[in-house]
Amino acid sequence: MSNPVIKQIPNTLTTLRLLSAAPISLMILSENYQAVLWIAFFAGITDALDGWLARKLDCMSRYGAVVDPLSDKALLFGAYISFVVVGLIPWWIGLVVITRDIIIVSGALAYHSLIGRYDMAPSIWGKVSTQVQIVFALMLLVHQVYPVFPQISFLIGILLLVLLAFGSCGHYVFIWGSKALVAFRDADTEANNL
Numbered sequence: 001m002s003n004p005v006i007k008q009i010p011n012t013l014t015t016l017r018l019l020s021a022a023p024i025s026l027m028i029l030s031e032n033y034q035a036v037l038w039i040a041f042f043a044g045i046t047d048a049l050d051g052w053l054a055r056k057l058d059c060m061s062r063y064g065a066v067v068d069p070l071s072d073k074a075l076l077f078g079a080y081i082s083f084v085v086v087g088l089i090p091w092w093i094g095l096v097v098i099t100r101d102i103i104i105v106s107g108a109l110a111y112h113s114l115i116g117r118y119d120m121a122p123s124i125w126g127k128v129s130t131q132v133q134i135v136f137a138l139m140l141l142v143h144q145v146y147p148v149f150p151q152i153s154f155l156i157g158i159l160l161l162v163l164l165a166f167g168s169c170g171h172y173v174f175i176w177g178s179k180a181l182v183a184f185r186d187a188d189t190e191a192n193n194l
Helices: 008-018 019-028 032-055 062-084 091-114 125-145 151-193
Strands: none
Touching: 008 019, 008 062, 019 062, 019 151, 032 062, 032 091, 032 125, 062 091, 062 125, 062 151, 091 125, 125 151
């Protein structure tokens, strides 16, 4: 398909998901969990559709590659801060989630500014960590409307969330730190050969 309007659908869905971060946070802060579930459901559908459509319509874009993970980060960042504010989770859990994302985004920005462009390719550990954060957030939200989860499920969720946050963050720092060192060494070698 070569219709430029059709090819913008995946990016539009990604942008809508990014824009849904503010209403989700506001609804959590006002403890309107039923509405949050509907908006989160919409965000989840756009998350599933945007990548699939981009591949199906052959319109993968740099915008989508950058904004898609940023949308996830904005949603999770806002949700976890709001969970802390309304007392659904202890402050330190929010701090773990937020610090992980700050380290990853800061590292990406530092790499981009010091070395140059790079491919936004999330690691398997990063993907699993993000999925656990999403599932845990959805469990919290669903439980506020329909209290169906036993307490042990939240304890297991917290344990997985924290372990994967530290593990995935460490993995990103190691991988991209190694790439940065190689790039600096190559630049030094090239400069010395001039």
